[in-house]
Each structure stands twice: as C-alpha cells, then as structure tokens.
Amino acid sequence: MATRMKEIVAYSVVIFAFLYVWYAVDISGLMGGGTDWIPNPILSLLAIALVTGFFFDWLVGYTGMTAVRTAMTMAAVRILYYDVFGIMTGNQNAVGAIVDILFTLTLSYVAGKSYEKVAG
DSSP, X not given: OGGGHHHHHHHHHHHHHHHHXXXXXXXXXXXXXXXXXXXXXXXXXXXXXXXXXXXXXXXXXXXXXXXXXXXXXXXXXXXXXXXXXXXXXTSSXXXXXXHHHHHHHHHHHHHHHHHHHHHO
C-alpha cells in the first residue's frame, strides 16, 4: 500500500472535490421529487431487482471477480457513499447507519452466494 500512496491520495482528492461540490451546492435538492415511473410498489421493486440483477451479472463478467466479492464490493461502495457520508454530514444517525450496513452486507453476501450456487 505504501508504494501506491500517490495514487490513493490522487483518488481521494478527486472524490473529496466531487463530494464537496455535491454538499456545498446541495445538488440532491436540485433533483426534485419527480413522479413514479412504476406506481405499483411491488412492480417497482421487481423492476429495480431485475435491473440490478442484469447490472450485477455484467459487473461479474467485466471484473472477473467472484459473485460474492463483486456483491460485497458493491455493498462497500454503497456503505461508503450513503451511510458513512450520511453520518459525516449529519444526515443519518449512527444506529440507523449500523442497521443499514448490516442489512446491506447480509443482502449482498446472500445474493452473491445465491448467484454462485445457481451458476454452479
């Protein structure tokens, strides 16, 4: 890791700059509420699950990682940009974040294992 410190710092600086702009400009407020594309909650969840499944399958093939490793990587990214960012900015409390993190990790592991079992 010590040999890659320049790369890590460069990556971190870019992430910081983008997140700072997001936070300072409050871009999330500019996005608005919008209307539901699929008003039925069950059909909406089904559509999200299918889109995520296709993306996940593509990502497994693209990265060459195992399904569990890919799923856990996706979970780690979500945790970093949702839970950790939420705690640091005061938009989420620690208890809620811990519950969400445990749910996300459990979901990701079980989904990745299921994918691997079906794939053989």
